[in-house]
Amino acid sequence: MADAVDRLTPLGLMLLALLREDDMHAYEMIRLLRDRKADRLVALTHGTIYHTVARLGRQGLLVETGTDRAGNRPERTTYALTDAGAAALIDWIRRELPAIDRPERFRVALAEAHNLDRADVLALLAERRAALAASLEAHRSARARAIEHGSYPQFLIEVHRETALLAADVAWLDEAVEDIRHPDTVWGVTDLPATDRYLAQREAARS
Known part of the structure:
Protein backbone atom coordinates (compact mmCIF):
# COMPACT_ATOMS: atom_id res chain seq x y z
CA MET A 1 0.00 0.00 0.00
CA ALA A 113 -9.73 16.37 4.28
CA HIS A 114 -13.49 15.78 4.54
CA ASN A 115 -12.79 12.20 3.45
CA LEU A 116 -11.37 11.58 6.93
CA ASP A 117 -13.30 11.46 10.17
CA ARG A 118 -13.58 14.84 11.86
CA ALA A 119 -11.62 13.67 14.91
CA ASP A 120 -8.78 12.38 12.73
CA VAL A 121 -8.57 15.69 10.87
CA LEU A 122 -8.45 17.66 14.10
CA ALA A 123 -5.65 15.43 15.44
CA LEU A 124 -3.62 15.74 12.22
CA LEU A 125 -4.07 19.50 12.11
CA ALA A 126 -2.92 19.67 15.74
CA GLU A 127 0.30 17.94 14.60
CA ARG A 128 0.62 20.47 11.82
CA ARG A 129 0.10 23.39 14.19
CA ALA A 130 2.81 22.13 16.52
CA ALA A 131 5.25 21.86 13.61
CA LEU A 132 4.33 25.32 12.30
CA ALA A 133 4.65 26.88 15.76
CA ALA A 134 8.09 25.31 16.19
CA SER A 135 9.22 26.62 12.79
CA LEU A 136 7.80 30.06 13.61
CA GLU A 137 9.73 30.22 16.87
CA ALA A 138 12.93 29.06 15.14
CA HIS A 139 12.62 31.79 12.50
CA ARG A 140 11.91 34.48 15.09
CA SER A 141 14.83 33.40 17.26
CA ALA A 142 17.24 33.13 14.34
CA ARG A 143 16.40 36.61 13.10
CA ALA A 144 16.64 38.12 16.58
CA ARG A 145 20.04 36.47 17.20
CA ALA A 146 21.38 37.63 13.83
CA ILE A 147 20.37 41.24 14.52
CA GLU A 148 21.79 41.02 18.02
CA HIS A 149 25.12 39.90 16.56
CA GLY A 150 25.28 42.83 14.16
CA SER A 151 23.40 41.79 11.02
CA TYR A 152 21.31 44.52 9.43
CA PRO A 153 17.58 43.73 9.06
CA GLN A 154 17.80 44.39 5.32
CA PHE A 155 19.82 41.17 4.96
CA LEU A 156 17.14 39.23 6.83
CA ILE A 157 14.07 40.47 4.99
CA GLU A 158 13.28 37.00 3.58
CA VAL A 159 13.45 35.52 7.07
CA HIS A 160 11.12 38.28 8.25
CA ARG A 161 8.68 37.45 5.45
CA GLU A 162 8.73 33.73 6.24
CA THR A 163 8.10 34.53 9.90
CA ALA A 164 5.06 36.61 8.98
CA LEU A 165 3.71 33.85 6.71
CA LEU A 166 4.15 31.22 9.42
CA ALA A 167 2.38 33.44 11.95
CA ALA A 168 -0.52 33.94 9.53
CA ASP A 169 -0.68 30.21 8.84
CA VAL A 170 -0.88 29.41 12.56
CA ALA A 171 -3.61 32.03 13.06
CA TRP A 172 -5.60 30.69 10.09
CA LEU A 173 -5.23 27.11 11.31
CA ASP A 174 -6.58 28.00 14.75
CA GLU A 175 -9.63 29.55 13.11
CA ALA A 176 -10.12 26.59 10.74
CA VAL A 177 -9.91 24.07 13.57
CA GLU A 178 -12.60 25.88 15.52
CA ASP A 179 -14.82 25.85 12.44
CA ILE A 180 -14.27 22.13 11.82
CA ARG A 181 -14.89 21.36 15.49
CA HIS A 182 -18.19 23.26 15.56
CA PRO A 183 -21.15 20.83 15.66
CA ASP A 184 -23.04 22.80 13.00
CA THR A 185 -20.26 22.31 10.46
CA VAL A 186 -21.23 19.60 7.97
CA TRP A 187 -18.35 17.16 7.63
CA GLY A 188 -17.62 14.02 5.66
Whole structure:
Protein backbone atom coordinates (compact mmCIF):
# COMPACT_ATOMS: atom_id res chain seq x y z
CA MET A 1 0.00 0.00 0.00
CA ALA A 2 2.89 2.37 0.73
CA ASP A 3 4.01 2.07 -2.90
CA ALA A 4 0.53 2.99 -4.16
CA VAL A 5 0.43 6.04 -1.90
CA ASP A 6 3.91 7.13 -3.00
CA ARG A 7 2.88 6.95 -6.67
CA LEU A 8 -0.42 8.74 -6.16
CA THR A 9 -0.37 12.25 -7.65
CA PRO A 10 -2.49 15.16 -6.40
CA LEU A 11 -4.76 14.82 -9.44
CA GLY A 12 -5.07 11.08 -8.92
CA LEU A 13 -5.98 11.71 -5.30
CA MET A 14 -8.76 14.10 -6.30
CA LEU A 15 -10.18 11.63 -8.81
CA LEU A 16 -10.29 8.89 -6.18
CA ALA A 17 -12.03 11.32 -3.82
CA LEU A 18 -14.73 11.95 -6.44
CA LEU A 19 -15.29 8.22 -6.82
CA ARG A 20 -15.74 7.97 -3.07
CA GLU A 21 -18.83 10.14 -3.55
CA ASP A 22 -20.24 7.92 -6.30
CA ASP A 23 -19.39 5.96 -9.44
CA MET A 24 -18.65 8.37 -12.31
CA HIS A 25 -17.45 8.60 -15.87
CA ALA A 26 -14.39 10.72 -16.68
CA TYR A 27 -16.38 13.57 -18.23
CA GLU A 28 -18.39 13.94 -15.02
CA MET A 29 -15.16 14.04 -13.02
CA ILE A 30 -13.84 16.85 -15.19
CA ARG A 31 -17.05 18.86 -14.87
CA LEU A 32 -17.23 18.47 -11.10
CA LEU A 33 -13.58 19.38 -10.58
CA ARG A 34 -14.01 22.51 -12.69
CA ASP A 35 -17.26 23.44 -10.92
CA ARG A 36 -15.46 23.10 -7.59
CA LYS A 37 -12.54 25.24 -8.83
CA ALA A 38 -10.02 22.42 -8.45
CA ASP A 39 -8.05 23.92 -11.32
CA ARG A 40 -6.53 26.18 -8.66
CA LEU A 41 -4.81 23.08 -7.27
CA VAL A 42 -4.12 20.77 -10.22
CA ALA A 43 -3.90 21.07 -14.00
CA LEU A 44 -7.21 20.00 -15.55
CA THR A 45 -7.27 18.91 -19.17
CA HIS A 46 -9.10 16.05 -20.82
CA GLY A 47 -5.77 14.46 -21.65
CA THR A 48 -4.42 14.51 -18.09
CA ILE A 49 -7.72 13.27 -16.67
CA TYR A 50 -7.99 10.29 -19.01
CA HIS A 51 -4.29 9.47 -18.63
CA THR A 52 -4.59 9.56 -14.83
CA VAL A 53 -7.75 7.44 -14.85
CA ALA A 54 -5.96 4.82 -16.97
CA ARG A 55 -2.97 4.81 -14.61
CA LEU A 56 -5.19 4.47 -11.54
CA GLY A 57 -6.88 1.53 -13.22
CA ARG A 58 -3.54 -0.20 -13.87
CA GLN A 59 -2.66 0.31 -10.22
CA GLY A 60 -5.91 -1.31 -9.12
CA LEU A 61 -7.21 1.84 -7.43
CA LEU A 62 -10.32 2.12 -9.59
CA VAL A 63 -12.23 -0.25 -11.85
CA GLU A 64 -14.53 0.02 -14.85
CA THR A 65 -18.15 -0.80 -14.07
CA GLY A 66 -19.72 -0.42 -17.52
CA THR A 67 -20.25 1.81 -20.54
CA ASP A 68 -23.23 3.73 -21.83
CA ARG A 69 -24.15 5.99 -24.71
CA ALA A 70 -26.84 8.69 -24.62
CA GLY A 71 -28.11 10.05 -27.91
CA ASN A 72 -25.31 11.21 -30.17
CA ARG A 73 -22.80 11.54 -27.35
CA PRO A 74 -19.62 9.43 -27.34
CA GLU A 75 -19.63 6.19 -25.39
CA ARG A 76 -18.71 6.80 -21.76
CA THR A 77 -17.10 4.39 -19.32
CA THR A 78 -18.12 4.55 -15.67
CA TYR A 79 -15.57 3.92 -12.94
CA ALA A 80 -15.82 2.87 -9.30
CA LEU A 81 -13.39 3.11 -6.39
CA THR A 82 -11.76 -0.15 -5.28
CA ASP A 83 -10.93 -1.02 -1.67
CA ALA A 84 -7.26 -0.40 -2.49
CA GLY A 85 -8.15 3.00 -3.93
CA ALA A 86 -10.15 3.96 -0.87
CA ALA A 87 -7.26 2.96 1.41
CA ALA A 88 -4.71 4.86 -0.70
CA LEU A 89 -6.93 7.95 -0.63
CA ILE A 90 -7.12 7.95 3.16
CA ASP A 91 -3.43 7.17 3.66
CA TRP A 92 -2.33 9.96 1.27
CA ILE A 93 -4.41 12.58 3.05
CA ARG A 94 -3.25 11.38 6.47
CA ARG A 95 0.38 11.65 5.35
CA GLU A 96 0.16 15.08 3.73
CA LEU A 97 -2.17 16.94 6.10
CA PRO A 98 0.32 17.40 8.97
CA ALA A 99 3.42 17.85 6.77
CA ILE A 100 4.72 21.43 6.51
CA ASP A 101 7.42 20.88 3.87
CA ARG A 102 5.14 20.09 0.90
CA PRO A 103 2.75 23.08 0.65
CA GLU A 104 1.25 22.20 -2.75
CA ARG A 105 0.34 18.71 -1.58
CA PHE A 106 -1.03 20.11 1.68
CA ARG A 107 -3.48 22.27 -0.28
CA VAL A 108 -4.86 19.17 -2.00
CA ALA A 109 -4.95 17.19 1.24
CA LEU A 110 -6.82 20.05 2.90
CA ALA A 111 -9.31 20.23 0.03
CA GLU A 112 -10.02 16.51 0.48
CA ALA A 113 -9.73 16.37 4.28
CA HIS A 114 -13.49 15.78 4.54
CA ASN A 115 -12.79 12.20 3.45
CA LEU A 116 -11.37 11.58 6.93
CA ASP A 117 -13.30 11.46 10.17
CA ARG A 118 -13.58 14.84 11.86
CA ALA A 119 -11.62 13.67 14.91
CA ASP A 120 -8.78 12.38 12.73
CA VAL A 121 -8.57 15.69 10.87
CA LEU A 122 -8.45 17.66 14.10
CA ALA A 123 -5.65 15.43 15.44
CA LEU A 124 -3.62 15.74 12.22
CA LEU A 125 -4.07 19.50 12.11
CA ALA A 126 -2.92 19.67 15.74
CA GLU A 127 0.30 17.94 14.60
CA ARG A 128 0.62 20.47 11.82
CA ARG A 129 0.10 23.39 14.19
CA ALA A 130 2.81 22.13 16.52
CA ALA A 131 5.25 21.86 13.61
CA LEU A 132 4.33 25.32 12.30
CA ALA A 133 4.65 26.88 15.76
CA ALA A 134 8.09 25.31 16.19
CA SER A 135 9.22 26.62 12.79
CA LEU A 136 7.80 30.06 13.61
CA GLU A 137 9.73 30.22 16.87
CA ALA A 138 12.93 29.06 15.14
CA HIS A 139 12.62 31.79 12.50
CA ARG A 140 11.91 34.48 15.09
CA SER A 141 14.83 33.40 17.26
CA ALA A 142 17.24 33.13 14.34
CA ARG A 143 16.40 36.61 13.10
CA ALA A 144 16.64 38.12 16.58
CA ARG A 145 20.04 36.47 17.20
CA ALA A 146 21.38 37.63 13.83
CA ILE A 147 20.37 41.24 14.52
CA GLU A 148 21.79 41.02 18.02
CA HIS A 149 25.12 39.90 16.56
CA GLY A 150 25.28 42.83 14.16
CA SER A 151 23.40 41.79 11.02
CA TYR A 152 21.31 44.52 9.43
CA PRO A 153 17.58 43.73 9.06
CA GLN A 154 17.80 44.39 5.32
CA PHE A 155 19.82 41.17 4.96
CA LEU A 156 17.14 39.23 6.83
CA ILE A 157 14.07 40.47 4.99
CA GLU A 158 13.28 37.00 3.58
CA VAL A 159 13.45 35.52 7.07
CA HIS A 160 11.12 38.28 8.25
CA ARG A 161 8.68 37.45 5.45
CA GLU A 162 8.73 33.73 6.24
CA THR A 163 8.10 34.53 9.90
CA ALA A 164 5.06 36.61 8.98
CA LEU A 165 3.71 33.85 6.71
CA LEU A 166 4.15 31.22 9.42
CA ALA A 167 2.38 33.44 11.95
CA ALA A 168 -0.52 33.94 9.53
CA ASP A 169 -0.68 30.21 8.84
CA VAL A 170 -0.88 29.41 12.56
CA ALA A 171 -3.61 32.03 13.06
CA TRP A 172 -5.60 30.69 10.09
CA LEU A 173 -5.23 27.11 11.31
CA ASP A 174 -6.58 28.00 14.75
CA GLU A 175 -9.63 29.55 13.11
CA ALA A 176 -10.12 26.59 10.74
CA VAL A 177 -9.91 24.07 13.57
CA GLU A 178 -12.60 25.88 15.52
CA ASP A 179 -14.82 25.85 12.44
CA ILE A 180 -14.27 22.13 11.82
CA ARG A 181 -14.89 21.36 15.49
CA HIS A 182 -18.19 23.26 15.56
CA PRO A 183 -21.15 20.83 15.66
CA ASP A 184 -23.04 22.80 13.00
CA THR A 185 -20.26 22.31 10.46
CA VAL A 186 -21.23 19.60 7.97
CA TRP A 187 -18.35 17.16 7.63
CA GLY A 188 -17.62 14.02 5.66
CA VAL A 189 -18.92 12.57 2.42
CA THR A 190 -21.60 10.57 4.20
CA ASP A 191 -22.80 13.68 6.05
CA LEU A 192 -23.17 15.73 2.87
CA PRO A 193 -26.82 16.76 2.61
CA ALA A 194 -28.57 15.87 -0.65
CA THR A 195 -29.56 19.47 -1.24
CA ASP A 196 -31.11 20.66 -4.48
CA ARG A 197 -27.93 22.61 -5.19
CA TYR A 198 -25.68 19.57 -4.76
CA LEU A 199 -27.96 17.29 -6.76
CA ALA A 200 -28.26 19.88 -9.53
CA GLN A 201 -24.47 20.15 -9.73
CA ARG A 202 -24.14 16.38 -10.02
CA GLU A 203 -26.86 16.17 -12.68
CA ALA A 204 -25.26 18.95 -14.71
CA ALA A 205 -21.89 17.21 -14.55
CA ARG A 206 -23.39 13.97 -15.87
CA SER A 207 -25.00 15.58 -18.91
